[in-house]
Amino acid sequence: MPDTYPLSNLAAIDAAHHLHPFADMKKLNAEGTRVIQRGEGVYIFDNHGRKYLDGFAGLWCVNIGYGRREITEAVARQMNELPYYNTFFGTTSTPTALLAEKVTSHAGARFNHIFFTGSGSEANDTWFRMARVYWSAVGKPSKKIVIARKNGYHGSTVAGASLGGMKYMHEQGDLPIPGIVHIGQPYWYGEGGDLSPDEFGLKVARELEAKIDELGEENVAAFVAEPVQGAAGVIIPPETYWPEIDRICKARNILLVTDEVICGFGRLGSWFGHQHFGVEPDLAPIAKGLSSGYLPIGGVLVSDRIADVLINEVGDFNHGFTYSGHPVCAAAALENLRIIEEERLVERVRDDIGPYFGRAWAALAEHDLVGAADSIGLMGGLQLAAEKSTRTRYEKLDQIGSLVRNHALANGLVLRATSDRMLASPPLVISHAEVDEMARITKLALDAAWKELKS
Ligand SMILES: *Cc1c(COP(=O)(O)O)cnc(C)c1O
DSSP, X not given: OOTTSOGGGHXXXXXXXXXXXXXXXXXXXXXXXXXXXXXXXXXXXXXXXXEEEETTHHHHTOTTOBOOHHHHHHHHHHHHHOSOOOSSSSOOOHHHHXXXXXXXXXXXXXXXEEEEESSHHHHHHHHHHHHHHHHHHTTOTTOOEEEEETTOOOOSSHXXXXXXXXXXXXXXXTOSOTTEEEEOOOOHHHHOTTSOHHHHHHHHHHHHHHHHHHHOGGGEEEEEEOSSBSTTTOBOOOTTHHHHHHHHHHHTTOEEEEOOTTTTTTTTSSSSHHHHHTOOOSEEEEOGGGTTTSSOOEEEEEXXXXXXXXXXXXXXXXXXXXXXXXXXXXXXXXXXXXXXXXXXXXXXXXXXXHHHHHHHHHGGGGSTTEEEEEEETTEEEEEEOSBGGGTBOOSSHHHHHHHHHHXXXXXXXXXXXXXXXXXXXXXXXXXXXXXXXXXXXHHHHHHHHXXXXXX
């Protein structure tokens, strides 16, 4: 960094020129931004030398942890060899081709192709077009509508934000675009009423069937959902949910799209979330853990059913990005996958650290402020509650989560808050002792928030 920019000035420089994503800039500038300087393992360090355990893996993505020199070396090698070339005009590069083979080798027999993008949002825009192109090519051009879910998250581009079911996003810029409709989410704690979780899971899954009937099967292209809702607050669906969704999509000839941007690459203890739930998607957007966030890259896993039509019937699919299959990003992703394989991180989440984290996390349910503590693999959701026994939620949803989050941060732990839920998603390399530290600080933060609420 040039000497003319003393560290103490960075927050002011940032405030003067940088508009942040999903941020109230006036508020952020008043509070000051934090400058994150360095990362190592599961820890990040700010420019004041303060150390934080990153319980959120950056933004659900740093699966192999920070500071992995293998990645920087692979990236430097590729940069020196070929920093960029496109994949548009019948060309590819070595890491790009190898990555396509490697990713699909983990995605099960139905997936043998990938379309590369630069991000998860672009991946969602990509399959959205692909699904419509597919139906046109097989002689069903009226199948255009996509059914998605309230409180789903599929990115911030126009199609991504429209597919997502975040009301506060739709309110800005006249979204969703036409051709996208939303059904309920499998959020039993908040919306299940007197039904058991299993009854509720079936009920919300069957909203899909009812919506298809209402719209006409001949008009519906696809249903999209995250295997586990991430941004909505780590909402783990009841066990009855996914089998019923899978059944309905098959019975009605609707494409099933699982958005694997968070659930892919070991987060749930499987390579992909759909494998954990035993369902059979036709398309699956991926990103985040694909490169552990070291460089931006995403893609869409394309099943044989769709790929055969794209390859043999469609001719030109007029879609792509300058950075589709970027050789340096592909080199980072390839090395990342090599590390995940070599260190058996997927199996580690399934058999060791996932269950260990699950026990530590579940113990937090005893806290007076916590209504439920659920986890799956290395993804945890903590439901804050005003009154546990009746599942009564706090009135000021937004304030309660950020209160706990701020106390966690002050004690050296990064957690995320979404309204009245706390979200955890640590790197897959986290140790048992570091999980203990996460649980200990989370409890401290809950205690401090509880004390503040009572006074
Ligand atoms: C983060 C995310 C996206 C968007 O990915 P970007 O890389 O931010 O564009 C899409 N879907 C899900 C499930 C996500 O969590």
